[in-house]
Amino acid sequence: MTxxxxxxxxxxxxxxxxxxxxxxxxxxxxxxxxxxGIVDFAADYDPQPFHLDDDVDDASPFDGLVASGLHSYCVCxxxxxxxxxxxxxxxxxxxxxxxxxxxxxxxxxxxxxxxxVVDKRPSESDPRRGYVDVDVTGQTPEGDAxxxxxxxxxxxxxxxxxxxEE
Amino acid sequence: MTxxxxxxxxxxxxxxxxxxxxxxxxxxxxxxxxxxGIVDFAADYDPQPFHLDDDVDDASPFDGLVASGLHSYCVCxxxxxxxxxxxxxxxxxxxxxxxxxxxxxxxxxxxxxxxxVVDKRPSESDPRRGYVDVDVTGQTPEGDAxxxxxxxxxxxxxxxxxxxEE
Numbered sequence: 001m002t003x004x005x006x007x008x009x010x011x012x013x014x015x016x017x018x019x020x021x022x023x024x025x026x027x028x029x030x031x032x033x034x035x036x037g038i039v040d041f042a043a044d045y046d047p048q049p050f051h052l053d054d055d056v057d058d059a060s061p062f063d064g065l066v067a068s069g070l071h072s073y074c075v076c077x078x079x080x081x082x083x084x085x086x087x088x089x090x091x092x093x094x095x096x097x098x099x100x101x102x103x104x105x106x107x108x109x110x111x112x113x114x115x116x117v118v119d120k121r122p123s124e125s126d127p128r129r130g131y132v133d134v135d136v137t138g139q140t141p142e143g144d145a146x147x148x149x150x151x152x153x154x155x156x157x158x159x160x161x162x163x164x165e166e
Numbered sequence: 167m168t169x170x171x172x173x174x175x176x177x178x179x180x181x182x183x184x185x186x187x188x189x190x191x192x193x194x195x196x197x198x199x200x201x202x203g204i205v206d207f208a209a210d211y212d213p214q215p216f217h218l219d220d221d222v223d224d225a226s227p228f229d230g231l232v233a234s235g236l237h238s239y240c241v242c243x244x245x246x247x248x249x250x251x252x253x254x255x256x257x258x259x260x261x262x263x264x265x266x267x268x269x270x271x272x273x274x275x276x277x278x279x280x281x282x283v284v285d286k287r288p289s290e291s292d293p294r295r296g297y298v299d300v301d302v303t304g305q306t307p308e309g310d311a312x313x314x315x316x317x318x319x320x321x322x323x324x325x326x327x328x329x330x331e332e
Contacts, residue, residue, distance in 0.1 A: 070240050073236070095267065101259070
């Protein structure tokens with residue numbers, strides 16, 4: 001452990017105090033889903049016929065191969081990390097609520113990500129942390145949501161707040 | 167598309183009618199998380215310092231390298247597919263609620279999975295489908311939950327129900 005009790009807060013990243021409800025962060029790039037990438041991910045983590053092959057069942061709600069919902073979630077989490085979670089002093093997620101898939105993601109589809117701060121409050125048990133909840137939207141470049149979820153996050157508090165406030 | 171309107175329901179898999187609230191399905195194997203696997207997954211989808219390296223920040227709630235929560239979710243979804251989603255005529259998930267991480271997953275940790283049916287009801291818009299919600303628990307072999315979530319799923323209805331009932 002590097003813990004020594006006197007470490008300076010990480011000032012390269014945004015702290016709890018730097019964030020306000022309504023703040024928005026957008027990924028600076030997009031990701032395009034390839035057929036091979038969709039099939040490889042599904043083979044590892046979600047091996048269902050409609051994520052592995054075009055030859056889907058008659059009753060399937062999908063017309064041909066679609067990406068696993070976990071795949072779009074993971075790829076968009078990478079973009080959300082670049083846009084937000086990696087730019088703040090993020091201490092981990094307590095959980096995720098309301099993970100929803102709004103449209104199928106198919107080979108050739110392109111997504112980007114927007115993150116919005118929807119709630120924040122200090123931790124009562126640890127003055128070095130605050131709770132920050134954010135809504136993540138994985139969307140087409142035209143702004144149509146494909147996958148959305150809310151992260152219940154913990155973010156480090158800044159110097160004075162972390163040692164003396166409240 | 168293979169759709170021809172006369173296809174026989176997939177009788178190799180459990181249908182909507184075969185499932186009852188309270189039914190439980192357990193994975194027949196475990197997965198052990200390696201340091202390399204944890205770091206590789208995080209580098210792709212969740213590149214945070216505490217998922218990539220042991221040298222974590224002083225304020226981090228984690229003591230050393232921990233797996234991304236998305237990683238434990240994905241690995242346990244693979245086990246849940248073997249135990250349940252791949253054994254039923256699954257038509258996809260409408261969403262996931264209450265994704266929660268209860269303990270850190272570290273290199274060398276082993277998880278298995280249990281799935282329990284918690285709700286079912288026919289689709290009003292499509293007689294070929296029913297809604298089935300299941301709780302998934304990724305847990306240690308001793309039964310301590312590490313990650314839990316609820317899948318809001320759709321499952322194919324059987325022959326007579328799918329063509330004539332209600």
